Amino acid sequence: MKRLGEALPDVRVVEKILRSLNSKFNHVVVAIEESKDLEAMTVDELNGSLRAHEERMNHGKQEQAEHVLQAKTNYKPRGGSSSRGRGQGRGRGRGQGRGRSQGREDQSSQYEKKNQSSSRGRGRGRGRGNYERTDDRGKKSQIECYSCHKYGHYSWECPSNMDNEEANLVENREYDAEQSLLLALKDESKSNASTWYLDNGASNHMTGDKEKFVELDTSQKGFVSFGDNTKVKIEGKGTILFEAKNGSHKVLSDVCYVPKLTSNILSIGQLLERNYKIYMADRTLWIRDSDSNLIAKVSMTKNRMFLLDLKDCGPMCLKSFVQDPSWKWHMRFGHLNFGGLKALGDHKMVKGIPKIDHPDQLCEACLFGKHPRKSFPKQSLSRAIKPLQLVHADVCGPIKPQSFGKSCYFVLFIDDFSRKTWVYFLKYKSEAFDAFKKFKALVEKESGYEIKALRTDRGGEFTSNEFNSFCELHGIRRPLTVPRSPQQNGVAERKNRTILNMARTMLKSKNMPKEFWAEAVACAVYLSNRSPTKSLKNVTPQEAWSGQTPGVHHLRIFGSIAYAQVPEQERSKTIYTP
DSSP, rough: OOOTTTTHHHHHHHHHHHHHHHGGHHHHHHHHHHHOOOOOOOHHHHHHHHHHHHHHHHHHHHHHHHHHHHHHTTOOTTTOOOSSOOOOOOSSSSSSSSSOOOOOOHHHHHHHHSSSSOOOOOOOOSSOOOOOOOOOOOGGGGGGGGGTBBSSSSSSGGTTHHHHHHHHOOOOOOOHHHHHHHHHHOOOOOOOOOOEETTEEEEEEESSSSSGGGEEETTEEEEETTTTEEEEEEEEEEEEEOOTTTTEEEEEEEEETTTTTSSSEEEHHHHHHHTTTEEEEEEEEEOOTOOEHHHHEEEEETTTTTTTEOEEEOOGGGTGGGHHHHHHHHHHHTSSHHHHHHHHHTTTTTTTTOOOOOOOOHHHHHHHOOOOEEEEEEEESSOOOTTSEEEEEEEEEEEEEETTTOOOOEEEEETTTTOEEEEEESSSSGGGHHHHHHHHHHHHHHHHHHBBBEEOOOOOTTSHHHHHHHHHHHBOOOBBTTTTTGGGGGGHHHHHHHHHHHHHHHHHHTTTOOGGGHHHHHHHHHHHTTTOOTTTTSSSSHHHSSOOBBTTTTTTOOOOOOOOOOOGGOSSOOOOOO
């Protein structure tokens, strides 16, 4: 029908399949129709439900058939022989003696042999000792069959065995038919690009699809060996971003890129090293993270393998997520974390920001631009209680390439009381002294306070004679760090890292030239002053400094296309200038 051009929605196919099933699926059909919405159900979902039911049903019948076949082996085809079978006098009973009697043999030889056989088995005539068989054809009227408890025949001659034979044959045929049906319905393991094989024999995660990586270090080379002693080359190692069932994004790190590999492999050992927990029971495998949150639940396939379907995630902020207010404001605030965005809206720390949801997703630009290093102290032993009581400063650079303003450095000044930050761009480190004088004049006029102390490292730009003389003249204390211990200047160092991460992320997100780094740093400082910080409770640095709640209505995503209005005085009357 599809070939003739007729559209067949899934609901028609699902209803047709349900009507076509035989009676043994009746209760499953009723359960599906009552508990599920057929309009929204796909053919793949129906196929999975039916296969799961058939597997459970066949598994139970297999065990039942094996039990029946073991219990009903008292019948052997006529004319057959057995050296070890059912004897004629084993056990205690009402016989003539005690011992073992002969096993079943060919019917013609049974009447010819009158000596005791050495075969072992269960007897049809209970007795003790040697049971010497004689020609008892005429005495069958006194023989009781232990199958039907009637007289006149032996149990191996019992007519009921013919029924049992037919029953066993039917049961075997039914079981065989169901096995064939199961094979006919089995999928042809279509290994698509999103399928990963869970393997406890693999030492590393591996894939041959380069498009899966959000980050790939091609400098890491090596070889991987297979069971047939063949080796293939590893062309890199990187990170893959995938989406979990609940919509959250997870990172799969240290994945080897093997171009010649046709399948995707997840190493169970590597998952365990990453503090994931693996459980296996009842043909099912569970993967949980270190907090026992369920990451994946995988059922064993017919060929005893565990296949996991991982949905790849591309660059989140470069796609249509800009329609989501949470993602839009995430980018407007220079890729500020969602917890900080949520705090801004919940505590009304700024004006103009909507209510922000907290999606448990990762931004590729953030993943690329925010690599951590050794942490610096988050808090000092003492905090300033007034503005400018303590100022932290640090120079960052050189940064290549030069900015469009020919700058290679920038210096940050952070007020310890409000944590507001100021930035000045420098062509040379020696310009830090001039930048400090400009900063001092600006902030002292704005706040009405004077700088009491300036904390820096022991860099030459801060320890020059003119710098020291200027500080002595204005009564500014100079607490300096111990050599090679930048952690002691933790406030400035952490702010440096935060600003650089934001700038790097914004440039990466829009694929902008690196020469825009100064504009990105200036934007990052502006946004940082309007973002929450753990050093302040429910206020932004800008509000702590000025006493006014800042507005953010005017914010736009860094790198967006903008059009500058030409002043009327400078406009030409020419409509078009070639």
